[in-house]
Amino acid sequence: MNIFEVLWELEEYRDEMKAISKENVFERFINLVMNDTTYCVDEGLNGLIKGQELQKKKSQGQPLSEEEEKNLEMFENSSTYYLQHGPRILFYQKVYFISIFFYRHIFLSDLKKHLERD
Secondary structure: OOHHHHHHHOOHHHHHHHHOOOOHHHHHHHHHHHHHHHHHHHHHHHHHHHHHHHHHHHHHHOOOHHHHHHHHHHHHHHHHHHHHHHHHHHHHHHHHHHHHHHHHHHHHHHHOOOHOOO
16 A cells, blocks of 8 residues: 555545635646656657667677767666666655645644744
């Protein structure tokens, strides 16, 4: 069970997500998440394609220039980075969004209740 499944069981969370989903901030958040993830996947796949082209050239016995050798290494490293970090970016953006919810609606409301009692 992931954190969204646990949170979704809380009525307060469901209500807040429904309210937020009607605001521009929610749409912007989802858009940013999708853009970041798409960028990482796109860069990763493009690097794999370019690296594969250079690998093919090399395996056919054609020598690679010094620049092509550097590019091959760069494509391999950047592809690995982007394809590993795309899902992490998505995960951390979800965590950030959830933490904002908890801060705004649980911590602040508890603090307000505590201050009202004093």
